[in-house]
Amino acid sequence: MSDILRIKPVIKDYAWGNDYFIADLLDLDKNGPRAELWMGAHRQGSSVVESTGEKLCDYLDANPGFCGSDADSFPFLLKILAIAQSLSIQCHPDSEQAKAGFAAESGIHGTVERKNWNYQDSNQKAEMLYALTPVTAMCGFREIGQIKDLLQTAVPVFYSDHIAEYGTIVDAFDAIYRMDRDQLSFGEAELLRNCDSLPEDVCAIVKDLGDRYFGDPGIFSPLFLNIIHLAPGEAVYLKPRVLHAYISGNGVELMNNSDNVLRAGLTSKHMDLDELERVMIHDSYQPSPMKYTEDEGGRHYECEGGFTLTVMNDGDYCNKGKGPRILLCTEGDASVNGLRLQKGQCCIVGSGIKNIEVSCKGASVFMAS
Numbered sequence: 067m068s069d070i071l072r073i074k075p076v077i078k079d080y081a082w083g084n085d086y087f088i089a090d091l092l093d094l095d096k097n098g099p100r101a102e103l104w105m106g107a108h109r110q111g112s113s114v115v116e117s118t119g120e121k122l123c124d125y126l127d128a129n130p131g132f133c134g135s136d137a138d139s140f141p142f143l144l145k146i147l148a149i150a151q152s153l154s155i156q157c158h159p160d161s162e163q164a165k166a167g168f169a170a171e172s173g174i175h176g177t178v179e180r181k182n183w184n185y186q187d188s189n190q191k192a193e194m195l196y197a198l199t200p201v202t203a204m205c206g207f208r209e210i211g212q213i214k215d216l217l218q219t220a221v222p223v224f225y226s227d228h229i230a231e232y233g234t235i236v237d238a239f240d241a242i243y244r245m246d247r248d249q250l251s252f253g254e255a256e257l258l259r260n261c262d263s264l265p266e267d268v269c270a271i272v273k274d275l276g277d278r279y280f281g282d283p284g285i286f287s288p289l290f291l292n293i294i295h296l297a298p299g300e301a302v303y304l305k306p307r308v309l310h311a312y313i314s315g316n317g318v319e320l321m322n323n324s325d326n327v328l329r330a331g332l333t334s335k336h337m338d339l340d341e342l343e344r345v346m347i348h349d350s351y352q353p354s355p356m357k358y359t360e361d362e363g364g365r366h367y368e369c370e371g372g373f374t375l376t377v378m379n380d381g382d383y384c385n386k387g388k389g390p391r392i393l394l395c396t397e398g399d400a401s402v403n404g405l406r407l408q409k410g411q412c413c414i415v416g417s418g419i420k421n422i423e424v425s426c427k428g429a430s431v432f433m434a435s
Contacts, residue, residue: 084150154333158191192371201315206351284331398429
């Protein structure tokens with residue numbers, strides 16, 4: 067059994083993906099949206115061991131000594147996101163919520179389609195996104211005063227009739243999400259007529275969402291959620307339970323090994339408003355670009371979720387540590403302990419290797435640990 071395995075990622079062709087970024091990374095034809103590239107052992111999108119053709123999750127189940135665990139205990143999932151249109155508004159459970167929610171739903175697993183489960187697994191889902199190109203996202207509720215100011219500016223009639231009486235973020239949010247379709251459509255029409263009076267980035271997102279999702283309460287989300295813009299090389303961390311939606315751009319995403327998603331609009335997929343409101347943070351939350359440390363191993367973005375993304379650009383690096391690690395080359399030609407990685411190639415390093423030597427002169431490599 068080798069301690070380093072080259073693995074093939076899995077492509078997810080969700081409709082919100084763009085047609086160029088992952089295609090360029092993997093040298094594929096541009097023949098439709100490719101939204102996500104998964105590198106890990108999650109059973110809903112496991113990478114494949116290149117040398118054997120078997121799914122990485124099956125390999126880890128059969129060889130628990132490689133990572134010190136089976137696939138269900140694999141700690142993280144590394145992705146590339148290629149975003150042409152906004153993702154659904156969503157949040158993810160913390161560890162306690164995920165375990166309880168998955169167990170509570172176990173009785174429906176034999177009778178309800180998996181796509182309609184609230185919980186795909188029993189793992190928490192914290193996540194970070196490192197921008198490879200400019201990225202725009204909505205993350206965390208604004209302060210209630212700011213939300214009300216934006217609503218009064220853009221939808222004064224709708225606000226007076228339906229929202230003014232509510233004094234908390236979640237009450238105003240809930241009122242819009244439980245509104246009948248005619249009332250909601252009236253408010254969205256007023257919003258689209260008046261959105262030029264809003265800040266430029268809020269207006270741009272409202273117009274884009276209104277064109278594609280009229281009748282969906284998520285059109286109001288730019289008034290409720292903070293909008294952040296990441297420059298290439300900046301990263302944002304989203305702890306569990308924070309409502310968010312990525313809007314545009316391309317980046318490297320690292321998260322717990324989970325696919326638990328509770329949606330809050332801008333989607334035709336399953337939504338459970340009661341469970342969403344139970345799980346999500348009700349207070350305002352202002353994310354900011356992550357801080358990092360730098361040493362001979364590269365630039366390290368450490369997350370409260372228990373994982374670290376290390377960025378290595380144009381040089382020679384040495385990383386010491388334990389546990390499994392996944393490395394992805396995004397530019398140029400690199401080597402990992404002598405194993406060659408070209409652009410778009412990735413590998414997994416087992417727990418038996420403590421020191422990882424990366425040579426990436428003229429190249430870029432990302433490591434998840």
